[in-house]
Amino acid sequence: MLPSVVADQEAVAWEHIVRDGGSTDGTVEWLRRQPDIRWQSEPDQGMYDAINKGLAQTQGTLWAT
Numbered sequence: 001m002l003p004s005v006v007a008d009q010e011a012v013a014w015e016h017i018v019r020d021g022g023s024t025d026g027t028v029e030w031l032r033r034q035p036d037i038r039w040q041s042e043p044d045q046g047m048y049d050a051i052n053k054g055l056a057q058t059q060g061t062l063w064a065t
Contacts, residue, residue, distance in 0.1 A: 016037045017037070018037055018054075019054045021043060021050060022042060028041045
């Protein structure tokens, strides 16, 4: 789904941030091929820790729906 989201963007600055908890399922390899996605893969202390780390990386205005 993400490639279609990125392709449909027009005249809006978006940033995509992915926090990965150290996957071994090919996620990191896929992320390495995505030049427009900022990502980091490292062990975390659970979902909320990863969300907070991702939010701390954002630049600009955060919109949540």
